[in-house]
Amino acid sequence: MASPRTLIDKIWESRLIDSKPEGDLIYIDLHLFNEVTSPQAFEGLKLKGREVRRPELCMATADHDVPTGKPGLQVLDEIADKQLRFQKTYCKEFGIEHYPMSSSGNGIIHVLGPEKGLTQPGMTIVCGDSHTATHGAFGAIAFGIGTSQVEHVLATQTLRLSRPKTMSVTFMGTPHPDATAKDLALAVINTLGTDGGTGYLIEFRGDVVHNLSMEGRMTLCNMAIEAGARSGLVAPDETTFAYLKGKERSPKGSLWDLAVDYWHSLATDPGAQFEKEIEIDVTGLGPMVTWGVNPAQSVPVGSKIPSLESFATKSERDAAVAALSYMGLEPGISVSDIPIHTVFIGSCTNGRLEDLQAAARVLAGRKVSSSIRALVVPGSASIKREAERLGIDKVFSKAGFEWRSPGCSMCVGMNGDVVPPGKHSASTSNRNFEGRQGPGARTHLVSPETAAATAVLGRIASPSDLPQVNKKKGK
Amino acid sequence: MEPVSIIKGSAYPIRRSNIDTDQILPAKWMKRVERTGYENGLFEIWREDSSFIINDPERSQASIIVAGENFGCGSSRQHAVWALRDFGIKAVISSRIADIHRGNLPQEGIVPVELDQDVVELIMAATEANPTVVIEIDVTNRTVTCEDAQVFAKPFRIDNASHFNLIHGYDPIDITLTFEKSIEKHESSRDPWLPKCSPEFA
Numbered sequence: 069m070a071s072p073r074t075l076i077d078k079i080w081e082s083r084l085i086d087s088k089p090e091g092d093l094i095y096i097d098l099h100l101f102n103e104v105t106s107p108q109a110f111e112g113l114k115l116k117g118r119e120v121r122r123p124e125l126c127m128a129t130a131d132h133d134v135p136t137g138k139p140g141l142q143v144l145d146e147i148a149d150k151q152l153r154f155q156k157t158y159c160k161e162f163g164i165e166h167y168p169m170s171s172s173g174n175g176i177i178h179v180l181g182p183e184k185g186l187t188q189p190g191m192t193i194v195c196g197d198s199h200t201a202t203h204g205a206f207g208a209i210a211f212g213i214g215t216s217q218v219e220h221v222l223a224t225q226t227l228r229l230s231r232p233k234t235m236s237v238t239f240m241g242t243p244h245p246d247a248t249a250k251d252l253a254l255a256v257i258n259t260l261g262t263d264g265g266t267g268y269l270i271e272f273r274g275d276v277v278h279n280l281s282m283e284g285r286m287t288l289c290n291m292a293i294e295a296g297a298r299s300g301l302v303a304p305d306e307t308t309f310a311y312l313k314g315k316e317r318s319p320k321g322s323l324w325d326l327a328v329d330y331w332h333s334l335a336t337d338p339g340a341q342f343e344k345e346i347e348i349d350v351t352g353l354g355p356m357v358t359w360g361v362n363p364a365q366s367v368p369v370g371s372k373i374p375s376l377e378s379f380a381t382k383s384e385r386d387a388a389v390a391a392l393s394y395m396g397l398e399p400g401i402s403v404s405d406i407p408i409h410t411v412f413i414g415s416c417t418n419g420r421l422e423d424l425q426a427a428a429r430v431l432a433g434r435k436v437s438s439s440i441r442a443l444v445v446p447g448s449a450s451i452k453r454e455a456e457r458l459g460i461d462k463v464f465s466k467a468g469f470e471w472r473s474p475g476c477s478m479c480v481g482m483n484g485d486v487v488p489p490g491k492h493s494a495s496t497s498n499r500n501f502e503g504r505q506g507p508g509a510r511t512h513l514v515s516p517e518t519a520a521a522t523a524v525l526g527r528i529a530s531p532s533d534l535p536q537v538n539k540k541k542g543k
Numbered sequence: 544m545e546p547v548s549i550i551k552g553s554a555y556p557i558r559r560s561n562i563d564t565d566q567i568l569p570a571k572w573m574k575r576v577e578r579t580g581y582e583n584g585l586f587e588i589w590r591e592d593s594s595f596i597i598n599d600p601e602r603s604q605a606s607i608i609v610a611g612e613n614f615g616c617g618s619s620r621q622h623a624v625w626a627l628r629d630f631g632i633k634a635v636i637s638s639r640i641a642d643i644h645r646g647n648l649p650q651e652g653i654v655p656v657e658l659d660q661d662v663v664e665l666i667m668a669a670t671e672a673n674p675t676v677v678i679e680i681d682v683t684n685r686t687v688t689c690e691d692a693q694v695f696a697k698p699f700r701i702d703n704a705s706h707f708n709l710i711h712g713y714d715p716i717d718i719t720l721t722f723e724k725s726i727e728k729h730e731s732s733r734d735p736w737l738p739k740c741s742p743e744f745a
């Protein structure tokens with residue numbers, strides 16, 4: 069009998085074309101593009117006179133550079149404009165499915181794949197973007213690649229890679245009801261550190277994970293990269309199938325049944341070994357917030373920034389000193405004393421409909437504090453339409469949020485949406501690196517619910533910190 | 544690409560862990576469609592501080608970066624590697640180089656050198672103390688020597704695929720294209736339900 073295998077082993081082996089000491093050659097089922105990391109790959113391809121091998125396995129969107137203000141707004145600068153035009157040109161030239169700025173199918177690349185049913189269990193998916201990990205939520209091996217590798221996949225539809233090691237992360241216990249997938253993700257990174265996952269693909273396991281919606285799983289897998297892992301995966305289950313059923317590009321008719329049978333077989337076999345197995349006790353875990361300049365530097369909302377003595381190693385302590393100096397904060401102060409200036413809800417981490425609904429529930433009948441600039445940027449045009457149909461846009465606008473058009477926006481600050489220098493933001497994005505949200509910007513990563521509560525109180529707070537809404541005035 | 548066998552030179556010690564690619568090359572530098580001309584973007588923000596090591600005139604000829612653990616984490620941008628290359632960096636030494644970045648470096652002929660933290664520390668201390676300290680990386684045999692640090696032919700870790708392409712100077716695409724038959728064979732047996740894209744959907 070064959071020995072038991074993990075989900076990761078099964079997918080890897082099913083896509084394996086050749087195995088050599090210098091690495092495995094694996095087939096890529098879906099290649100996604102944004103406008104920023106691919107121009108040079110297409111240029112390289114053309115310079116060598118090569119063709120795109122499988123345009124029908126490629127999909128492109130414009131997300132990093134697009135303005136998210138009122139429709140018809142100009143792109144930030146000439147170069148953004150050049151990248152957007154470039155993308156249009158090569159997608160046309162090579163016959164690639166493309167959702168340009170302002171088109172009705174546009175959105176953040178990692179939101180679009182799942183939304184269109186292009187992301188399915190058992191696939192290998194790559195994109196010149198590290199948050200490709202998001203697609204792992206469906207039980208796919210999905211990871212970010214550099215521009216040379218983009219070119220390699222364009223030309224060959226394969227990659228030569230050292231086989232990643234496997235890690236299981238199993239959540240134990242029951243988190244606090246206020247904990248979201250984002251808080252789980254921050255807890256994972258806090259436990260593993262920013263490089264604990266280096267060299268690994270992670271399978272997230274346990275009831276806590278399988279009780280998450282697909283949106284929650286995407287949030288969790290999205291941030292696996294912030295623990296250094298190439299990607300995070302969740303084994304496909306009934307929640308996955310229910311999400312996929314009826315999506316534009318999901319299998320139809322008898323193919324659906326065939327596919328589901330196969331997807332069922334992907335789950336890790338009982339007794340299969342991972343190269344590393346980690347358990348994280350999330351009993352009582354509640355809303356989390358980052359205080360430093362990497363996503364591992366986090367504490368529970370309502371608690372204090374750690375004292376320098378509390379760090380186990382000198383390098384962690386040095387990192388904390390550098391982080392606090394950039395953030396203009398002191399060790400030991402309460403995170404609720406941090407003056408917040410901007411609240412951003414959006415990104416491929418937390419810009420899906422469910423995230424907007426969760427934030428809207430907190431905001432209903434409430435007002436954004438006068439000291440706060442708050443904006444919400446849906447992850448895709450279709451999410452924006454759906455939210456408007458449900459009246460969620462009204463809840464945001466009434467509360468004092470700017471309701472904007474889809475794009476990466478303030479997650480990366482490339483389109484002109486930035487946090488002013490020296491100001492603090494509470495952001496539902498994934499990276500609190502120095503300058504990530506604009507030069508000098510000081511980012512605190514939080515869930516959509518915490519972002520909404522923070523906007524109302526003007527300081528980092530969770531929904532349970534909010535006074536009750538007067539029910540008569542509410543709605 | 545030229546084959547790489549030996550790298551010998553002085554270094555920039557950057558005693559900092561988790562140096563992410565947003566620090567190596569800020570996002571605004573990704574607003575380009577070219578593959579060269581990124582040298583001024585390298586550590587652009589940190590370089591504003593005249594005491595930052597990259598600005599040290601005594602190291603203007605240095606070609607190796609010695610950094611804390613988890614170098615190159617974060618964004619997948621290969622632009623960060625173009626910046627290192629255009630600045631004249633030939634190798635990066637760290638106890639751990641983040642996955643994507645570690646794969647991107649050799650694409651531009653830069654050698655990712657992973658050594659145990661105590662060895663990195665010895666080399667770091669030696670080059671911090673004296674800007675002329677020379678580090679020799681024998682890529683072919685995967686060893687590092689730095690006499691001033693009392694490090695002699697210490698084996699370093701590097702992915703086999705990266706090592707193979709570096710020492711031969713191969714274009715990985717050319718190599719893969721020799722597997723055309725096997726790729727076709729795989730393609731002929733793909734699961735029928737796998738999704739397809741087409742401009743017609745957009």
Ligand code: SF4
Nearest residue numbers: 199415416476479480
């Ligand atoms: S939303 Fe942020 S993390 Fe996601 S693709 Fe855009 S820039 Fe990258």
